[in-house]
Amino acid sequence: xGEFLLVxxxxxMHDRLALTLQDDLTGQIVKHRAHGVLIxxxxxxxxxxxxxxxxxxxxSMAHLLDAETVVxxxxxxxxxxxxxxxxPMRGIRTALDVEKGMTALRTAILEGQDGDSSSIR
Amino acid sequence: MEIRxxxxxxxxxxxxxxxxIALGLGLVxxxxxxxxxxxxxxxxxxxxxxxxxxLERVENGTRSGLRLTFEDQGPGIPDIALAxxxxxxxxxxxxxxxxxxxxLSHEFEIWSKPGEGTRVSILRWK
Numbered sequence: 726x727g728e729f730l731l732v733x734x735x736x737x738m739h740d741r742l743a744l745t746l747q748d749d750l751t752g753q754i755v756k757h758r759a760h761g762v763l764i765x766x767x768x769x770x771x772x773x774x775x776x777x778x779x780x781x782x783x784x785s786m787a788h789l790l791d792a793e794t795v796v797x798x799x800x801x802x803x804x805x806x807x808x809x810x811x812x813p814m815r816g817i818r819t820a821l822d823v824e825k826g827m828t829a830l831r832t833a834i835l836e837g838q839d840g841d842s843s844s845i846r
Numbered sequence: 847m848e849i850r851x852x853x854x855x856x857x858x859x860x861x862x863x864x865x866x867i868a869l870g871l872g873l874v875x876x877x878x879x880x881x882x883x884x885x886x887x888x889x890x891x892x893x894x895x896x897x898x899x900x901l902e903r904v905e906n907g908t909r910s911g912l913r914l915t916f917e918d919q920g921p922g923i924p925d926i927a928l929a930x931x932x933x934x935x936x937x938x939x940x941x942x943x944x945x946x947x948x949x950l951s952h953e954f955e956i957w958s959k960p961g962e963g964t965r966v967s968i969l970r971w972k
Binding site for chain 2: 738739771774809810812
């Protein structure tokens with residue numbers, strides 16, 4: 726099943742830091758041959774369009790690197806605000822907490838192995 | 847407050863959070879106004895080349911609210927209606943900053959003149 730990477734965002738990130746995280750994470754996916762990335766955003770008090778775009782980019786890049794991404798722990802107030810902001814979070818898998826996120830990742834990886842011709846293992 | 851670097855956007859968010867709490871806004875409303883402020887502060891920095899934000903508490907009879915006014919002396923916006931369209935962007939963003947901030951606020955005003963700058967004001971009532 727391969728290794729999972731768990732990323733916990735603990736601080737209010739400025740934009741450059743968010744881009745650094747994106748770069749570091751893609752490097753780590755390759756280094757650890759990870760097949761799953763779990764991003765815990767439960768400590769984030771807001772997700773604006775920049776952070777939303779970063780999460781979507783990470784998911785896209787990870788997919789190209791043969792890894793699935795699940796974002797976990799979004800606060801309810803953040804979810805309400807994101808919808809009103811109009812941010813399309815399409816393509817981002819979410820789960821309520823880390824445990825459910827692990828289950829979602831395992832399912833996603835198994836589904837990918839079964840029939841996703843776009844990923845070559 | 848000055849908005850000159852991406853660290854300043856974080857400081858704006860924190861100041862707006864403090865003011866929202868002081869005003870007595872609930873968590874969802876706090877989140878909305880802080881998110882709107884983050885979008886506008888980033889616009890001020892990325893498109894306006896930096897500028898300022900002014901935070902003020904406003905009273906109207908029994909109502910109270912928080913008004914945030916972002917100002918820059920950047921290139922300005924030639925077509926405001928277009929800039930307010932979801933998905934329209936001249937930069938690398940998603941084109942949701944202005945339109946999103948407007949949706950997250952009770953009142954929204956924008957003034958801009960090419961070559962002079964841009965001023966955006968949002969208000970959230972308690």
